[in-house]
Amino acid sequence: MTLYDHSSEDIITRQEAFEQLVKERLQYAVRIAFINVLEEEVTAFIGAKPYERSQHRRDQRNGHYSRHLDTTVGEIADVPVPRTRGGYHTQLFERYHRRRDELDGAMQDMFIKGVSMAQVGEIIETLTGLHPSASTVSRVFHTLQEEYEQWKARPLAQRYAYAFADGTYFTVIYQSEGCKMPILAVVGIAITGEREVLAFRVGDRENQQAWEDLMEDLKARGVKEIGLWISDGNRAMLNAITKHFPTAQRQRCVLHKMENVLSYVPSKQREQLELELKALFSQESRQQADQAVAAFLEKYQKVYPTAVECLQRDLEACLTFYAFPKTHWKTIRTNNVSERLFGEVKRRSHKMAAAFRNEGSCLLLFYAVIRGLTFHKLTMPPASQAQPDLVLLHST
Template identity: 30%
Template sequence: MNQFNKDIIAVLSSDKDIPLNEVLRRQIEVAANQFLQNELTAVLGYGPHTRIDRSKDDVNYRNGAYTRTIDTEYGKINLTVPRDRLNKFQNALFPPYVRRTDGLEEMVIKMYSKGVTTREIADMVERMYGHYYSPTTVSNITKRTEHLVEEFHERRFKYSQYVCVFLDATYIPLRRGTVEREAVNVAIGIRSDGGKEVLDYSIAPTENGAAWSELLQGLRARGIKDIQLFIADGLVGLQSAIEANYPQAKFQRCWVHAERNLLGYVRKNDRREIITDFKAIRQAENLQAAKERLAAFSAKWESSYKRRIKNLVQMEELFTFFSFPTAIRQTIYSTNLIESFNKSLKKMVRRKEQFPNEGALDRFIMTQVMEYNDKFENRAHRGFKDCHDTLDSMF
């Protein structure tokens, strides 16, 4: 039985309140210091207390040590790092200037991605591990994700074809001198096999056609050549941006947005009935049946809301989803899918005190995107697996 096992048994059988983490911390400290000594022995080629001739200039030998403290998930460990005369020894266990282990940093980043504020993380680390991290230190740790942000925005796409891409923006408070809500433009794509992922996102003061055009240009430049359908609301300039970058793609205007807009133009007493009638159009079995229901809807309500009903009748892009297999229509008639992602994003954001700059917001969004893509990229979305071959044939 080794000393580590003996210490564990002693703690478990002792009446003293000694945390198990403390036993682990001590063992890690002993093992790490022994490892450093063994490393130096390997570099020198001989062990401690070996007699050598130090009169020669090229002879290397032990030359004292210095101390370092490393924060680990089990607490602080104190290291005695040996030196050599010729300064050839560079330990592989702890790189220079590192003061925390990867495990602790990963935990900090994970908490940050869950919406925990830097101040809350600092307090939690102190309570759990007994050492203090300032909110600034926590913020610096989260900056480890900066390279992931850059890699994500510049990556080449593994797939060149997507059945549909959802476009939507959400607004998040951001400081640029003063704090204002800025647009986060998000694009989520679904392939013919049903795998879905956040393709890209961008941060801009407002949602506009130019920002969307730039995002779509990036998708095409990095390898997405074919998209069958875009689903979005009716933002001015958005359809032009789509046509400029993906001229062969079809466009589906979000039915849910159309319903909300309709409610704003009808009397309260009529709302339930008119929305029920309007939804029945979308729920038709095919395009012909939908157009017949639209005609009946128009005849019933045009006298009361002539201008609004006329506008709806002219929105041909509301019916694009009927040209796709029935199995996926429930997904592609609206932007509900991407709005769900944006809602989750904003829920996490509410816990943040504020984002002091665009980089901080970018890093935070990146953690949410990575989690979403890890979860859904290789999981078939509802209905797509049932018509995989049909969707493939559309390209």
């Protein structure tokens, strides 16, 4: 047997012992760092070191009390926190907050990204030796509520170049039964190109008052003008937009329109017709688009009269995007901006494999997901090169 001939079990035991030693040393170092910071902090607060006579003294020490603090290296036990007669409170951690902020943040991020509450607890236990319960993870997640309330009330810009409006559904428990709950949302693109979710709320997509409430919220927070609204053909939504933003132009989502048109065409003929419909919205100019439309109508007027009637019903709104910068056409001719947003939230909610317990939980998760999204900035042309509508938005 050689000097280095050790069994695998022996190697594993030594490795575990080494890791435990490193962990203990880290915890000891963190504890000493906390003590030093606390002592420096209370000295600055009082204006004098222990037993030091000073004319600048503002308070007197009054012993210590012990705190246990959960950190990313495990629990730090019996940290002596200084007291003073005047009621000093350390800024190192919140008065009743036993867990370091970065640990709470890690639990929030894991849950938001789709890790179950039970799995979050297991991961935290692996990293720190502590095992937060599912209810603890839930409470940590719901600390976002105050941030969400502030976000809902934040002021908005006066003008946006584009706004995308749409709605979707999530399953929520009402009186012990899972029901579809609608959420209405508006995404805006500022005149500088930044993209953000402006607002979202509960409301029936077919209810005009729900859409009006959403529009009124935007105006109450400072929005005065929208250059172009992009949406589907929902009449309740369109009526609310027209009422509150009467000067805004409207772009009908061409994907939704094509789906509506093709629903009147036999399934065997849809593939070819879909290619020709797409071509109407992929021309190099509005003039060429008008020529393509005229040829399409003439070709199919007698073959698919109902489909053609559907296309003509709000055709002008489908072609509005041609009046805006060409580099924006791909973004503004469909409502994919809203669809992708809803997709991100649903991808997270589907991992829960359960309905939301109430509306509040659903709305809070919606906010938690969008706050972590990164939106691409839309390159805006200089005012001198922009179409009239964008020039107006830049100058007013």
